[in-house]
Amino acid sequence: MSNSDSEDIQVIDKVLAGDIEAFSVIIDKYRDKTFNYVYSQVKDYDETLDITQEIFIMTMEALASFRRESKFSTWFYSIMVNYCKNYRKKNSRYNVISINSSRGDDEYDLQLPDERENPEEEVIMNESLRIVKEEIGMLPDDYREILLLRDIQGLSYNEIAEILDISLSNVKVRIHRGREFLKNRLTARGLI
Amino acid sequence: MSGDHIPFHKMSDLCDNEIRACEERDSLMEHIQSCPECALEFRRLGKTLDLCRELSCISCPEHDLPARTMRSIRSARKKKLLLKSMPAMAASLLIIAGVSLFNAGIIGVHDRATVADDSSRKSFSDSERVIEIIRDHSAAISQVTDEYVEGTVPLSSFNNLRKHLGSRRVAYLLVEESDPDSGAQWGNAIEEVGLDDGQSAGNREPIPGGHGAAAQYVRFRVFR
Numbered sequence: 001m002s003n004s005d006s007e008d009i010q011v012i013d014k015v016l017a018g019d020i021e022a023f024s025v026i027i028d029k030y031r032d033k034t035f036n037y038v039y040s041q042v043k044d045y046d047e048t049l050d051i052t053q054e055i056f057i058m059t060m061e062a063l064a065s066f067r068r069e070s071k072f073s074t075w076f077y078s079i080m081v082n083y084c085k086n087y088r089k090k091n092s093r094y095n096v097i098s099i100n101s102s103r104g105d106d107e108y109d110l111q112l113p114d115e116r117e118n119p120e121e122e123v124i125m126n127e128s129l130r131i132v133k134e135e136i137g138m139l140p141d142d143y144r145e146i147l148l149l150r151d152i153q154g155l156s157y158n159e160i161a162e163i164l165d166i167s168l169s170n171v172k173v174r175i176h177r178g179r180e181f182l183k184n185r186l187t188a189r190g191l192i
Numbered sequence: 193m194s195g196d197h198i199p200f201h202k203m204s205d206l207c208d209n210e211i212r213a214c215e216e217r218d219s220l221m222e223h224i225q226s227c228p229e230c231a232l233e234f235r236r237l238g239k240t241l242d243l244c245r246e247l248s249c250i251s252c253p254e255h256d257l258p259a260r261t262m263r264s265i266r267s268a269r270k271k272k273l274l275l276k277s278m279p280a281m282a283a284s285l286l287i288i289a290g291v292s293l294f295n296a297g298i299i300g301v302h303d304r305a306t307v308a309d310d311s312s313r314k315s316f317s318d319s320e321r322v323i324e325i326i327r328d329h330s331a332a333i334s335q336v337t338d339e340y341v342e343g344t345v346p347l348s349s350f351n352n353l354r355k356h357l358g359s360r361r362v363a364y365l366l367v368e369e370s371d372p373d374s375g376a377q378w379g380n381a382i383e384e385v386g387l388d389d390g391q392s393a394g395n396r397e398p399i400p401g402g403h404g405a406a407a408q409y410v411r412f413r414v415f416r
Contacts, residue, residue: 020265027258035252049254056261057268125246132243151244157210172210176201183233183240192239 008072015063023063027056030073034080037148041084043137051087055080070162077155078163081145088141128191135185143178150175198223198230203237322360322414329353331412332370340413344370350410354384361385361415366407378413 008029014022034055039048059079066075136144149155149163161171186192198220202211211217224230254260322341326333329352331345340363345353347366354362363381 020269021262023265024258024262027261031257032251033248035254035257036247036250049257052252052257053261053264057265060265061268128243129246129250132240132247136244136247147244151241152248154245154248157208172201172205175208176204179204179237179240180200182244183236186240186243187236191243192236 005071005073009068012063012066012072015060020060023056023060026059026076030076031056033153036152037080038084040133040136040144040148040152041088051083055083058083071159074155074159074162077149077153077159081149081163085145131189131191132182132186135182135189138185139178139181142174143181146171146174147178147182151179197227198234200233200237203230203234206234207237207241319416322357325356326353326414329356338416340415342411342413344409344411346370347408347410350412353412357414362412363415364410364412367409367411368407370409381413 008026011022011025015026031052034052035048038051038055039045042048042051059076062079066072136147139147145164146160149160150157155163157168157171157175160175161168164171166174183192202220205211206217206220211220224234319336319341323333323336326341326343326345329345329349331343331349331353333341333343335342344367350364354364361383363378363383365377365381
């Protein structure tokens, strides 16, 4: 078990012992990844905030049922992925994906770590990331889901197989196809 | 490899270090270095993955999200606790309301009146029964009050009458005449209280007939 995992387990033990406030450590640790994943799936800023919050509340409520057979992060991501899947299913008939690459009203400002000294470079990078986000948003559901987990959240093939409840070979196939799809789209947009 | 170029899934595996065999990995890298087309594809894939990784560095712009979420968790907990205690609270309120209403006389008075009614009805029907028994034994009723039924019976019938009156409280005295107006000395009366049915029916000692030759009647009072 890695340090990160054992830290999670310590926090969970505290929460289950009645120290609810300890859960804020979990929120702090996973909020960015959750927010990014949800935003990529939902594409609505306010809705993303509500859903992110809802996912943490749901996790907190279900904490007693976490059987520790897998890592906490895997269990948490399963909740997150399923929540988004259900959300998309419920709202699929109302979703209209814009073909235009123009910036939507609902798009929030990217907050990258301030490591670039050159402001021009930062502007270019922000624009590139905006395009990547947009293209990821237009990927077929299965590919988008798996690319978010693998290439943005950085999860292993095994973790993804567990979260999505699919075979390892299926995970690999989807990752390859999703990447190819995205690479071709970014090439077509002249970004790479 | 399909044809002369590296298939995309191999490049993807290569990026993820999923090609374990060193020989295969070396051979793929060698090909990429010598084939401009595969090199371009491989660079594009690498750039795509780099951009994806950059996206993972984006932080949630709402800095108070943890505090907001904790507030929601706390309020959800409170709600849950409240809902859990709702049945107990409702039951307590009902009990308090019931007791208050009972004490205020809004409910329960009817029940008390009913009990009183029942007891007076019982008493009334018992008086009727007493009168019936007295009549059955050829006795004359002279007075019916709230407290007793008074009458006169020939001495010969009294024992039988007394037997049928059972456990009721009876006061009696021997008189010469059946006339109710003739002065009866109730202060000298014999009073019997509550013999049970079995005793009164079978074991009572009968009044002896010889209380004086003149005594022909028994004046009695059967109390409620």
